[in-house]
Amino acid sequence: MGQTPISPGRVRPADWIVEMLRIRRAEFPLGHSIRSAVAVGGPFIVGSLTGHLITAMWIGLATLLLAAGEREGTYRLNFTIIAISTPIAAAGYLLGFIQDAPIAALVVLAALLAFLMGVIAGLGPAFSVGGMQFLLVASIALGVKGIDWWEPIGLYFAGGVLYAALLGIEMLLVPARPQRAVLVPMLTALADLARARHDDLAEGGDRTAAARGRATAALRAATTRVAEFSVRTAGSAGSWTLDDGVTGAAERVQAFLIGDRDPAAAEIAERRLRALAAEVAAGRSADAGEPATEPAVAGSSRGAALLSTRIDELADALRPRKRPAGARHERLVSGGIGREVVLAAARLALCYGIAVAAREYFPYGHWFWVPLTVCMVMKPDFGSVFARAILRVIGTVVAVALASLLLLVVPKGVGLGILIAAFAALVPWLMMKSYALQALAITPIVIFLVDVITPGDGGNFSWERIAATAIGGAIVIVFGYLIWPHSRRAWVAETFAQAMAGIAAHLRVAGTAVPDDAGPAADRHSELVAARRAATRAMSDLQTRLERALAEPPPADTVAGAWIPAVDAAQVLADSVTAYATDRVADDVPPDEPESAALAADIRHAGEGGRSGEAVAPTDPALRPIADRLARVRAHLADT
Known part of the structure; x- marks a missing residue:
């Protein structure tokens, strides 16, 4: 069951009834x-x-x-x-x-x-x-x-x-049935995201938004279902694995798909991801048959090369291996x-x-x-x-x-x-x-x-x-x-603030310089990955909250409907931050800690309902698209 992003537009009075009766x-x-x-x-x-x-x-x-x-x-x-x-x-x-x-x-x-x-x-x-x-x-x-x-x-x-x-x-x-049940949709959703990204880059449009929502939902489903048994029998349906390494690699592929600007690289990524999905669905080993690599595109950017590397890492993570010590299980008592x-x-x-x-x-x-x-x-x-x-x-x-x-x-x-x-x-x-x-x-x-x-x-x-x-x-x-006013509130504003805070934290870390020493550099990388995951999940939570509120009777559905344009603009803002972070990882743009930190603070301020004060106007060309998208978010917030 994938998450369907909310489409912008005016919500009619009876739309909550349609949403409530929707069959998934x-x-x-x-x-x-x-x-x-x-x-x-x-x-x-x-x-x-x-x-x-x-x-x-x-x-x-x-x-x-x-x-x-x-x-x-x-x-x-x-x-x-x-x-x-x-x-x-x-x-x-x-x-x-x-x-x-x-x-x-x-x-x-x-x-x-x-x-x-x-x-x-x-x-x-x-x-x-x-x-x-x-x-x-x-x-x-x-x-x-x-x-x-x-x-x-x-x-x-x-x-x-x-x-x-x-x-x-x-x-x-069928020992690996639960793993396969989420791995195939996850890989397929990533392949669909690669296709949408290719089409948007080559032809224009915004197919990426819906594909990204489905990929995020599939990733979250996989994240909650880490493997509980090590199944490593060669040639069996258990000849691949699902654990934290797989879901982490898949999240990195998603981030680089959103951030990369090379349509040819996205097309290659789609083919490779569909091949991986087919191998898992058929129960073959992730390293069986032809290697899951293709030659780099001539003149491709370092970002495209990194996307290819991330897919290599995903393919390698899918290969059976001994579970590392301390691997995380599902938290059955929270x-x-x-x-x-x-x-x-x-x-x-x-x-x-x-x-x-x-x-x-x-x-x-x-x-x-x-x-x-x-x-x-x-x-x-x-x-x-x-x-x-x-x-x-x-x-x-x-x-x-x-x-x-x-x-x-x-x-x-x-x-x-x-x-x-x-x-x-x-x-x-x-x-x-x-x-x-x-x-x-x-x-x-x-x-x-x-x-x-x-x-x-x-x-x-x-x-x-x-x-x-x-x-x-x-x-x-x-x-x-x-009789419970608390239960009749839409609660979108609070969730929106959390999502904007997550986007701001992602930008703040992405704008920092990579230390020369290996230890601090690894710490920064871990912080960046954690920030990206938190921002992605916060946006997913916001979409879920919006969907639930739209299924409520007035006033909750009316409030939620007014938030749709701002939520969609926030998702575009999150994608632009991901693209900036990808460029920073590829070293295509230099760091600008003061301006990125100031812009991150502005994003957090906007999420908390701040409409006063002068908006940050960065001089760094790499940060200007983020500022432009934040301005759109503010414009939509003025109408909520």
């Missing part, structure tokens, strides 16, 4: 989908054939939550998610033992537990998944009568073992419990407590669908709460109608198990495309499974479920969104 492009995750179908539908089918349908249902419910919680990341990440989230989620069934407690005590306890689950979500993806699963399981435990809850607890662990075993089978069959996490947890606690109180005010037996809806909508790390609430209601209404119709025509047993497996196979794919489509896939499975433990209900309470979903969505919108 996503490749079908074959392994994840097969695993989901087998893990969720398989136990149900076996239980139907052996007469242990209730046991199968509890296992299927566990594996459904695990399938929905799996990330498109490394095996190490997903094994950790299973190991951490399974005991957390299973503990949710303990609330079934106190389901008849006084409603006031139950509401307070539920709110406190929801707050705790929201807070631990800041510790990393495994805890975020576990927290949501705990609340989902707790909702069912509080609302379903006549169950010995020790059995579901044990069977949840059995579901975790089953799902881990299926994931282990894929790991043995410890990032800050103010934002606590505020999100407080909103979650308020909404979940009100939802659990539905036992008193919801006039039907399936009241637990109200808190179940709330925790699915308010999962802390999904972006816009408002959009999720609307999409959840829309998706659930359609899903409930579909599931109710299918329950009328498909008898319980093997046929229903096959239907569950079919829906489960779609869950991983639809989760990546739209929240409404995710609800459309998951809701019928939950209905089919929970229907088994509600004998005598007739298995078809469509209007109850729709009403409960609507109430849950309304609780989230009112108590999790509207």
Whole structure:
């Protein structure tokens, strides 16, 4: 899933609705989908054939939550998610033992537990998944009568073992699948950037902007998925690697593609990058076949030669080698419990407590669908709460109608198990495309499974479920969104200031002289690389913030729309700083520390909202394009 840069232009009043309903492009995750179908539908089918349908249902419910919680990341990440989230989620069934407690005590306890689950979500993806699963399981435990809850607890662990075993089978069959899944898009995106850069240099235009946005998104995806296993079998699909060296080399290629001004060099870069992508996709070694080098272009600049060198470094980094000591793994426990996490947890606690109180005010037996809806909508790390609430209601209404119709025509047993497996196979794919489509896939499975433990209900309470979903969505919108001014702000200005500060830091370091001594020169190079990465990621964060704000209702979408021209101008400014830094690395322009530092301070000042004071007018010709682009940013800021 690539990031699509925002296009400038006036935002119409209803554009936030279009943005909210947008269906993202996503490749079908074959392994994840097969695993989901087998893990969720398989136990149900076996239980139907052996007469242990209730046991199968509890296992299927566990594996459904695990399938929905799996990330498109490394095996190490997903094994950790299973190991951490399974005991957390299973503990949710303990609330079934106190389901008849006084409603006031139950509401307070539920709110406190929801707050705790929201807070631990800041510790990393495994805890975020576990927290949501705990609340989902707790909702069912509080609302379903006549169950010995020790059995579901044990069977949840059995579901975790089953799902881990299926994931282990894929790991043995396709050990480098997670790496390949991001390496090929990353190399392809860099090749597309090279083509866009060539066309812009040769013909004019601004194709680079969109291509750069996609390349940045692909690089970020790869950066979060460093390899967890050293796979070095020659000739196998694991005959290349993904680690910090690869992503760092890819970032340098991107920077030099943006900074270079030689269309012929960009064309050669495109061919080489596409060849690397083809080799990885085919499972061949990065050094197999023809060498990934081409003769330099006659009369090419030193910058073009450095671009070729950077691609050589990327090709070399892809070759299998022993992992260096101290290589970084993914941070599975981040410890990032800050103010934002606590505020999100407080909103979650308020909404979940009100939802659990539905036992008193919801006039039907399936009241637990109200808190179940709330925790699915308010999962802390999904972006816009408002959009999720609307999409959840829309998706659930359609899903409930579909599931109710299918329950009328498909008898319980093997046929229903096959239907569950079919829906489960779609869950991983639809989760990546739209929240409404995710609800459309998951809701019928939950209905089919929970229907088994509600004998005598007739298995078809469509209007109850729709009403409960609507109430849950309304609780989230009112108590999790509207009454919190903090959540209704666009927050673009703050993120814009961070991005401009990153651009300024990049320029400040790029303008310094390279020391003659090797040690200080290496330190400067490391500082330059870190500054470039920080600036690139800050701009990516700004685009993401803008996209989320555009999917919010007024006033957030109106504010975000006004920022579009300034954000686009800031990206052009960032590219011009990258080009200057490339010229400095190639030694095509001399350093000018005073003027570059003054211009960097001006960029930071503009990002902080400073419109007063005289703008810096550098005398260095290499810095004038940056000053011109900063002037455009200031002009757009005046209109926000």
